[in-house]
Amino acid sequence: MPATGSSQRSEEAAAPAAAPLAEEHAARHARAARRGLATILGDRGVPGRQRPLLTRLIAVALLVQVVPGLVSGPNLLTLNLACVYAMAAIGLSIVFSLGGFVSVAQAAVMAVGGYILILLFGPTVGFPVALLLAGLGGALVSALTGIVGARVKSHYFILISLALAETIQLVITNATSVTGGANGVGLKAPASVLGLDLGLPTDYFRFITILTFVVIYLADSLRASRAGLALRAQTVDGYLALAAGVAIGRYRIMATAIGGVFAGLAGGMVAIRDGYLGPQNFGLDTSILLLLMVVIAGTGRAGSVVVSALILTFLSQGLLTLTSTGTLIYGMGLIVLIIFAPEGLGGLPRLARGALGRLGARRAGTASDDGGER
Amino acid sequence: MSAGEIGLELRDVSVQFGGIHAVQGVDFSVAPSRVHGLVGPNGSGKTTILNAICGFVGSDGEIEVGGARIDGMGSYGRMRRGLGRTFQNPRPARELTVRDLLRIGEHDRKAQPWWQVALTPRAADRALRESNERASRLLAMVDIGPGLLEQQLVNLPAGVLKMVDIARALMGAPRVLLLDEPTSGMNDVEIDLLHAALRELSGDSLTILLVEHNLRFMFDICDSMTVLATGRVVGHGTPTEVFQREEVIHAYMGSSTASVHESRPHPVEPSAG
Ligand SMILES: Nc1ncnc2c1ncn2[C@@H]1O[C@H](COP(=O)(O)OP(=O)(O)OP(=O)(O)O)[C@@H](O)[C@H]1O
Ligand SMILES: [Mg+2]
Numbered sequence: 008m009p010a011t012g013s014s015q016r017s018e019e020a021a022a023p024a025a026a027p028l029a030e031e032h033a034a035r036h037a038r039a040a041r042r043g044l045a046t047i048l049g050d051r052g053v054p055g056r057q058r059p060l061l062t063r064l065i066a067v068a069l070l071v072q073v074v075p076g077l078v079s080g081p082n083l084l085t086l087n088l089a090c091v092y093a094m095a096a097i098g099l100s101i102v103f104s105l106g107g108f109v110s111v112a113q114a115a116v117m118a119v120g121g122y123i124l125i126l127l128f129g130p131t132v133g134f135p136v137a138l139l140l141a142g143l144g145g146a147l148v149s150a151l152t153g154i155v156g157a158r159v160k161s162h163y164f165i166l167i168s169l170a171l172a173e174t175i176q177l178v179i180t181n182a183t184s185v186t187g188g189a190n191g192v193g194l195k196a197p198a199s200v201l202g203l204d205l206g207l208p209t210d211y212f213r214f215i216t217i218l219t220f221v222v223i224y225l226a227d228s229l230r231a232s233r234a235g236l237a238l239r240a241q242t243v244d245g246y247l248a249l250a251a252g253v254a255i256g257r258y259r260i261m262a263t264a265i266g267g268v269f270a271g272l273a274g275g276m277v278a279i280r281d282g283y284l285g286p287q288n289f290g291l292d293t294s295i296l297l298l299l300m301v302v303i304a305g306t307g308r309a310g311s312v313v314v315s316a317l318i319l320t321f322l323s324q325g326l327l328t329l330t331s332t333g334t335l336i337y338g339m340g341l342i343v344l345i346i347f348a349p350e351g352l353g354g355l356p357r358l359a360r361g362a363l364g365r366l367g368a369r370r371a372g373t374a375s376d377d378g379g380e381r
Numbered sequence: 382m383s384a385g386e387i388g389l390e391l392r393d394v395s396v397q398f399g400g401i402h403a404v405q406g407v408d409f410s411v412a413p414s415r416v417h418g419l420v421g422p423n424g425s426g427k428t429t430i431l432n433a434i435c436g437f438v439g440s441d442g443e444i445e446v447g448g449a450r451i452d453g454m455g456s457y458g459r460m461r462r463g464l465g466r467t468f469q470n471p472r473p474a475r476e477l478t479v480r481d482l483l484r485i486g487e488h489d490r491k492a493q494p495w496w497q498v499a500l501t502p503r504a505a506d507r508a509l510r511e512s513n514e515r516a517s518r519l520l521a522m523v524d525i526g527p528g529l530l531e532q533q534l535v536n537l538p539a540g541v542l543k544m545v546d547i548a549r550a551l552m553g554a555p556r557v558l559l560l561d562e563p564t565s566g567m568n569d570v571e572i573d574l575l576h577a578a579l580r581e582l583s584g585d586s587l588t589i590l591l592v593e594h595n596l597r598f599m600f601d602i603c604d605s606m607t608v609l610a611t612g613r614v615v616g617h618g619t620p621t622e623v624f625q626r627e628e629v630i631h632a633y634m635g636s637s638t639a640s641v642h643e644s645r646p647h648p649v650e651p652s653a654g
Pocket of ligand 2: 469
């Protein structure tokens with residue numbers, strides 16, 4: 008008897024199971040083809056597979072070599088800030104699109120990482136250790152929101168995250184003896200790692216690029232893994248996830264923790280970039296900027312978050328600091344983007360394909376009832 | 382424990398929604414490797430019973446899978462005990478492809494820590510390839526080619542979506558499968574394919590609880606049946622017995638008794654298994 012229900016026996020199942028249905032098969036394939044279902048014939052290798060590590064490494068090496076020669080001065084500083092924000096935004100996109108939480112606390116989580124690094128790093132604690140602890144601190148604080156958030160309705164989460172953000176700001180401003188309060192606190196020693204002097208914007212760029220790629224790689228790995236899929240299932244349809252035996256709460260907390268690691272690292276890198284931290288580095292405006300980066304990137308891959316982080320960081324740094332006209336352009340630009348790319352930057356290729364498909368169909372003189380349909 | 386010993390039993394199961402008794406004192410048991418039908422008019426509590434078995438809604442009474450009590454467990458624990466289920470209206474999510482859905486179905490069958498993908502991409506690729514093969518095999522059983530794996534769920538015709546949802550449930554290698562109106566939205570060819578597939582599966586020691594309005598389908602495939610009306614059991618028996626009992630016909634069909642008998646195409650055949 009052919010078997011497909013249990014894994015151990017399904018090996019020998021395929022052929023005998025299909026045999027008595029052979030005629031049906033042919034008929035159905037013909038029907039499916041007519042309905043446009045069998046558009047992609049055969050299996051395309053292993054999808055969901057990551058871009059090979061080698062390509063990524065080459066990309067990092069190129070960036071690290073070429074960019075510091077091309078970009079300099081304030082632009083390089085902004086580029087470095089964009090990378091920091093990209094890391095935090097990738098973390099937030101995990102919290103948002105995999106965890107299903109809308110958080111306005113990501114900058115506060117960065118603050119935790121930042122202060123951990125700036126307070127610990129010194130003659131006794133080395134930079135790598137301090138940075139790791141910054142990531143860990145970010146994970147713990149962020150997971151805390153997840154633990155509370157997994158118990159409440161999703162729209163209450165934004166309030167919880169707001170409360171956390173405000174609490175952290177209050178602690179930073181009031182624990183003057185530790186954090187320096189509103190005056191801030193300075194880095195105790197110059198940081199260097201892998202032979203790079205992080206006090207130099209060029210070397211800082213090299214290191215943050217490597218770090219950002221590690222974060223992208225980890226985020227993409229999470230997304231491609233079964234855990235990432237379980238998280239996606241959970242945001243799409245809670246009952247589907249339950250039916251698949253997903254321990255939903257546990258996974259959502261994990262998502263907030265991982266998102267917090269990246270924010271903690273980013274916060275630590277802010278401290279290194281500026282050599283100084285104050286509560287104003289991590290205000291609500293920063294959290295909202297990060298949220299915008301995630302929303303504008305769409306729920307796509309980490310790569311598109313980086314693109315939107317670059318665009319928004321330069322826009323916000325360039326336009327906001329200049330004039331009130333700049334602010335207006337910034338705001339209008341965002342509105343235009345949201346209207347014309349409702350799925351964010353990540354959705355643009357698909358929108359373009361749909362538009363091209365419709366165009367092609369019109370050219371061919373056929374009704375485009377399934378061309379750009381969704 | 383061999384898979385052949387796994388059955389399903391409900392004892393005095395009740396579900397209330399804010400004082401309304403959607404399901405009241407329901408008892409039935411399904412022998413291992415058998416197909417048990419659950420029929421009843423709209424709103425009689427069939428889906429609610431499946432939800433109670435899965436732990437999607439709170440219930441009173443006892444529920445056993447393979448002789449072990451599962452009531453009191455969360456959904457997560459119950460699914461790990463070998464339960465699988467499909468949905469009456471699977472959600473045609475645009476965010477997911479067929480492959481995604483099938484991999485989700487596999488979730489509790491194979492643990493995979495997320496960092497495995499980062500640190501040992503080869504092992505992750507191998508796992509993915511295995512799951513692709515398994516998915517293709519399951520889809521082939523209902524004559525869906527592997528090309529469909531890349532499709533977004535939203536692009537699937539209703540019947541194919543139902544079929545894919547069944548394959549999703551089977552990816553978890555369940556020992557007890559709960560099917561909620563699998564044939565709704567399917568055309569005749571698809572229904573025949575499903576029929577053949579379910580026969581194979583129950584022959585392979587899968588216990589099936591089947592909720593279905595298509596009585597001809599039920600008559601052909603069920604070993605035993607329970608009839609519900611307004612949340613209560615009004616009859617048990619083999620399909621032949623059930624369809625001959627007046628109170629059952631009345632509860633289920635109102636006055637149109639004829640259609641049951643007209644739609645009986647074959648004599649009842651004992652199930653392999
Ligand atoms: N979550 C819920 N909250 C409140 N009432 C519910 C809920 N789920 C089901 N009910 C009610 O319980 C009763 C049984 O519904 P159920 O969906 O189980 O019926 P069914 O037999 O599956 O019907 P159908 O054949 O239409 O699918 C109905 O009166 C329904 O309105
Ligand atoms: Mg129902």
